[in-house]
Amino acid sequence: MNANWLKVFIAAFFEVGWVIGLKHADGVMEWAATVICIIVSFYLLIMAGEKLPVGTVYAVFVGLGTAGTVFSGIIFFDEPFKIAKILLICVLLAGVIGLKIVTEDNATEGAES
């Protein structure tokens, strides 16, 4: 696999890490880890975006990030599993991904990241 795509996957992993941190972090060490996750995630995403099409990178990233947060919430933190909720999150995600991909096709200025 292309090393730049690998960066996107690792960035999404750290993205899920900081989301968990924002909700559950307790104490200096955990908050520090949360901030580090934010920095690593942004850094990798920006690096990958310099080599790959930004709209596609963002679409893949946000899809993985959303799936990761939803599932870690349900699996690790006992958040309720509701079909309606999951379906609506899928619709929302489809909107975000569609928007990013269509925008990239149009190659508009200021549409990066």
Next chain:
Amino acid sequence: MAWLFLIFAGLFEMIGVLMISKLHKDRSWQSLLLLFLGFGASFLFLSFAMETLPMGIAYAVWTGIGASGGAIVGMILYGESKDWKRVAFIAMIIGATIGLKLVS
């Protein structure tokens, strides 16, 4: 209250993202400062929202507001394409967000 925090988090994220584009063009310290303030405020409000909302919902809505808000600002201020597909995707995001508010 949590939903209000979430909307603020999304709006601040939009400012942060706009500053990334601006920083690419002007390389000024003002843009960099606004970038940090925007994302800082965004994360702060997101953590407030998540005190009561589940992570999955909060994160999805936060991203949705950032993406659709960015596109709307682009259309109004920067003359980006108002293609029907873009408008339809924005409507999907807003519709799903309202739906999530109703089921949670």
